[in-house]
Amino acid sequence: MKIALWNSRTGRKEEFEPLRPDRVRMYVCGPTVYDRAHIGNARPAVVFDLLFKLLRHCFGEAQVVYVRNITDIDDKINNRARELADGSGDSLRATIRRVTDETIGWFHEDMGALGVMLPTHEPRATDYVSEMIEMIKALIAAGHAYVADGHVLFDTPSYPQYGSLSRRSLKDMQAGARVEVAPYKANELDFVLWKPSDSTLPGWDSPWGRGRPGWHIECSAMSLKLLGESFDIHGGGSDLLFPHHENEAAQSFCAHPDASFARLWMHNGMVRVNGQKMSKSLGNFLTVSELLDRGMAGETMRFILLGTHYRQQLDWTARRVEEARSVLGEWRRITRDVAADDAGCHRDVLDMLADDLNTPGAMSALHRLAAQGCSAELAASAKFMGLLNSALPDGLAGRVSEILKVRDQMRSCRNFAVSDTIRDSLQDAGIVVQDTAGRSKCHFEPMGRYDGQLAKVEKVLEELEVMAASEARGG
RNA sequence: GGCGAGUUGGCGGAAUGGCUACGCAACGGAUUGCAAAUCCGUACCAUACCGGUUCGAAUCCGGUACUCGCCUCCA
Numbered sequence: 173m174k175i176a177l178w179n180s181r182t183g184r185k186e187e188f189e190p191l192r193p194d195r196v197r198m199y200v201c202g203p204t205v206y207d208r209a210h211i212g213n214a215r216p217a218v219v220f221d222l223l224f225k226l227l228r229h230c231f232g233e234a235q236v237v238y239v240r241n242i243t244d245i246d247d248k249i250n251n252r253a254r255e256l257a258d259g260s261g262d263s264l265r266a267t268i269r270r271v272t273d274e275t276i277g278w279f280h281e282d283m284g285a286l287g288v289m290l291p292t293h294e295p296r297a298t299d300y301v302s303e304m305i306e307m308i309k310a311l312i313a314a315g316h317a318y319v320a321d322g323h324v325l326f327d328t329p330s331y332p333q334y335g336s337l338s339r340r341s342l343k344d345m346q347a348g349a350r351v352e353v354a355p356y357k358a359n360e361l362d363f364v365l366w367k368p369s370d371s372t373l374p375g376w377d378s379p380w381g382r383g384r385p386g387w388h389i390e391c392s393a394m395s396l397k398l399l400g401e402s403f404d405i406h407g408g409g410s411d412l413l414f415p416h417h418e419n420e421a422a423q424s425f426c427a428h429p430d431a432s433f434a435r436l437w438m439h440n441g442m443v444r445v446n447g448q449k450m451s452k453s454l455g456n457f458l459t460v461s462e463l464l465d466r467g468m469a470g471e472t473m474r475f476i477l478l479g480t481h482y483r484q485q486l487d488w489t490a491r492r493v494e495e496a497r498s499v500l501g502e503w504r505r506i507t508r509d510v511a512a513d514d515a516g517c518h519r520d521v522l523d524m525l526a527d528d529l530n531t532p533g534a535m536s537a538l539h540r541l542a543a544q545g546c547s548a549e550l551a552a553s554a555k556f557m558g559l560l561n562s563a564l565p566d567g568l569a570g571r572v573s574e575i576l577k578v579r580d581q582m583r584s585c586r587n588f589a590v591s592d593t594i595r596d597s598l599q600d601a602g603i604v605v606q607d608t609a610g611r612s613k614c615h616f617e618p619m620g621r622y623d624g625q626l627a628k629v630e631k632v633l634e635e636l637e638v639m640a641a642s643e644a645r646g647g
Numbered sequence: 648g649g650c651g652a653g654u655u656g657g658c659g660g661a662a663u664g665g666c667u668a669c670g671c672a673a674c675g676g677a678u679u680g681c682a683a684a685u686c687c688g689u690a691c692c693a694u695a696c697c698g699g700u701u702c703g704a705a706u707c708c709g710g711u712a713c714u715c716g717c718c719u720c721c722a
Contacts, residue, residue: 183651338650340718341649449721491659494671
C-alpha cells in the first residue's frame with residue numbers, strides 16, 4: 173500500500189518511500205519535561221503515534237524505528253527546579269532529576285491514557301551530551317561555528333541554505349527581528365550551540381569550559397546517534413519549524429554535508445482555545461491529567477485530536493467534547509459484543525490514513541461501518557486508530573452482570589422503581605443500561621480515570637443485597 | 648513588515664473540474680412501563696466576496712476581505 177505525506181520542506185504531498193527498503197526511520201520532537209503535558213502537547217504525540225501505527229502496518233513492526241526525544245536539559249527546567257529547591261534543602265541537581273523523572277512519569281501516564289504507544293527509543297538529552305560536544309567540535313572544525321564569550325555559536329552565513337527549510341529569506345527575518353541581539357553574536361541569526369553554566373547550574377565539561385548545550389543541538393545529536401546521518405521523517409509542531417527545525421537542519425547538514433538529514437518534514441497545526449493558541453505562556457491550557465480528572469476519557473481526547481486533519485489548526489470546544497463522547501458511546505454500544513481482534517483495520521480506513529493521514533476521512537469510514545452494521549470491522553478499525561481501547565477494571569464486568577440479573581428479575585415482576593434506580597446508579601458509574609425485549613444489555617461509557625468505578629458498582633451490589641435480606645426477613 | 652495556512656449548512660468536517668459526503672445537534676411520528684436504541688419522516692434550502700477559464704468550478708487562474716500561525720520560549 174502506498175502512503176502519501178505532505179512534506180513541509182517542499183510544500184507538496186509526496187509518495188513516501190523510505191531511504192532503505194528494510195528500515196523506516198522517524199524522529200519527532202518530544203516534551204521538555206518540567207510540567208504536565210497539555211492537550212496541545214498531546215497533539216503531535218497522538219498524530220505521530222498514528223503514523224507510527226500506519227508505518228508499522230505497511231512496512232512491518234520490526235522495520236519501523238521511531239525516536240521521540242525527551243528534553244531534560246533546558247533553562248525552563250532549571251528555573252522550575254530552582255523554585256522547588258528553594259527551601260526544600262535539596263540540591264538543584266537532585267531537584268532537577270526529581271522534576272524531570274516525575275514529569276516523564278506523568279507524560280507516559282497521560283500519553284498512555286490517550287492510547288499512544290511508546291516509541292522505539294526515547295532518548296534523554298542528558299545521556300547524549302558527549303555526542304553533542306563531538307558535533308559542536310566538528311562544526312567548529314568545519315568553519316560553521318565559532319567561540320565567543322564562553323559560548324559556541326552557529327555561524328549562519330556559513331550555510332547559504334539557511335532558511336530553506338522554513339522557506340524564508342534571511343533578509344525578511346532580519347527585517348522582522350523583534351528581539352535584542354546578544355552582544356557576542358557575529359550575526360543576529362546565529363544561535364547558541366553551547367553556553368556556559370555558572371557553578372549553581374547543571375553543566376558538563378567541554379573544550380569551551382563547563383557549560384550546557386543549546387536546545388537545537390540536542391535533537392541533532394540524538395537523531396544522529398539513533399537514526400544515522402540520513403533518515404526518513406522528522407515531525408513536530410508547526411511552531412517548531414522556525415527556528416528549531418531550521419537550526420537543527422542547518423547543524424546536521426553542516427556536520428554531515430553528504431547526508432540528507434531528514435527527507436520529509438511533517439508539522440502538526442496548533443490547538444486553540446477560544447480562538448487563541450493554547451500555550452503555557454498564555455495560561456489558557458488544559459492538561460491531559462486535569463481532563464482525565466474531570467472524567468473525560470483519554471480516547472475522547474484522542475477522538476477530538478484526530479477529528480481534524482493534523483495540518484489544520486484545531487479549536488478545542490465543549491461542543492466537540494460532547495460530540496466525541498456521543499459518537500464513542502454509540503460505537504461502544506455497537507461493538508459491545510464483538511472481539512476487535514477478529515478483523516484487521518478496514519481497507520477504507522487505511523486508504524484514508526495513507527492519504528496524508530486523512531483522519532476525518534477515516535472517521536467517516538468508521539461511521540459508514542457503524543451504519544452498515546459491520547461491528548467487528550468497526551471495532552478493529554477503531555482499535556487500529558487507538559480508539560475503543562480503554563481497559564476496564566478487573567472484575568467489573570462480572571459484578572455488573574450480577575446486578576443486571578437482579579434488575580431483570582425486578583423488571584419482570586414490574587418493580588420499576590427499583591430497576592430505574594439501579595439503572596441510574598450504573599449510569600453514574602459509567603455503565604449505560606438498555607432494555608431490549610427479553611433482558612437488558614449494557615455498554616461502558618468512556619470515562620476519565622476509572623478509579624472509583626468498581627467501588628461504585630460494588631456499592632450498588634451491596635445495596636441490592638441489603639434490600640434482598642430485609643425483604644427475606646419481612647417475607 | 649516578511650513568510651505560511653485557512654474561510655464549505657446551527658456546529659464539526661470530507662471531497663482538487665462532473666447531481667456538495669459523512670457525523671453531531673434540532674424537530675415530528677412509530678415503538679417502549681419509563682428511558683435508551685431502532686425505524687419512518689422534517690427542516691436547516693452550506694462552498695467568504697468579485698471577476699476570469701470551462702459544456703461544467705468548492706476544486707483551476709487573478710483580485711478583495713477576514714481569521715489564524717510563525718518570524719521570541721513554544722507541540
